[in-house]
Structures are given as structure tokens and as C-alpha cells.
Amino acid sequence: MPQSIRFYKNLYVSASLQKKKDRLIEKLKAGKYPLTVYLLVMLEGSENQIEFYPAALLYQKIMPKEGLFVVGLASGHEDAVYLVEDIVREVYEKTGDADIRTYIMEQEKK
Numbered sequence: 001m002p003q004s005i006r007f008y009k010n011l012y013v014s015a016s017l018q019k020k021k022d023r024l025i026e027k028l029k030a031g032k033y034p035l036t037v038y039l040l041v042m043l044e045g046s047e048n049q050i051e052f053y054p055a056a057l058l059y060q061k062i063m064p065k066e067g068l069f070v071v072g073l074a075s076g077h078e079d080a081v082y083l084v085e086d087i088v089r090e091v092y093e094k095t096g097d098a099d100i101r102t103y104i105m106e107q108e109k110k
Contacts, residue, residue, distance in 0.1 A: 005029075005068045010107055012040065012072035012087055014079040024073055033058045038080040040072030040087075042101060049100040050087065052080040071104055 005028075013021050017037070027034060033055035040052045044067030052074065057063050072087065074080035091103045 005065055005070065008069065008071040008104060008108060011070070012083055014072075014074040014083050016075040016079065017073055021073065028055065028070070036076055038074040038077060039068075039070050040074065040080060040083060042069045042071055042104065043067055044069070049098075050084055052084065 007025060011021070011025075017024060024034065024037060028039075035054070035056045037055040038052050039055050039058075040050050042048075042050060043064070050071065052072075054077075058065060072080075072083050074083045087100060088098055091100050092098050095103055
């Protein structure tokens with residue numbers, strides 16, 4: 001795994017992956033991208049709050065791994081959508097707005 005791929009210290013993980021979290025992180029670090037796992041990421045230089053896509057896309061050479069900051073792991077597309085909803089809800093409840101990027105970066109510094 002390139003050094004530029006980082007994991008959020010308070011990584012969000014869908015309920016169905018909680019028990020597999022550590023094993024999945026090790027696989028991802030080893031450059032093995034499980035077909036059913038979706039990554040929730042914040043890309044450096046992107047204005048998007050969070051993007052998500054299947055981890056298996058990282059096998060494609062055109063997929064950028066530089067600046068990839070993984071903030072969540074989900075089991076499939078539907079779980080990824082629900083996890084993003086959970087993150088937005090948490091951020092809104094704690095800050096009064098939906099600026100996910102700022103909230104996560106502030107939490108990462110603590």
C-alpha cells in the first residue's frame with residue numbers, strides 16, 4: 001500500500017463489518033481489495049465531502065491512490081449510503097452544520 005493511503009483514526013465501519021475491521025484494514029494495507037467492501041474516502045484537493053466506491057476499483061491503474069484518506073468501510077453500496085447518512089447525522093448533531101470534511105479533519109488532529 002502506498003504511504004499516501006491513510007485511515008481515519010475514528011474509522012466509521014458498517015455494523016456488518018465491525019468484527020472484521022482489523023482484518024480488512026490489514027488486507028487493504030497489503031494491497032488486497034475485497035470485492036464486497038466499499039471505501040468511504042476524502043481525496044486531497046477535492047471539494048467533495050465524502051466519496052465512496054468499491055475497494056476493488058483500486059486494482060485499476062487509473063484509480064488514484066495518492067492522497068486517499070479512508071474514513072469508512074462499508075459492506076456494499078447500500079451500507080455505504082447508510083454509513084454516509086450516519087456520518088452526516090453525527091456531524092450535524094455535534095456542529096450544527098454538515099461540513100463533514102472540516103469535522104473529520106479536526107477530529108483527526110485531536
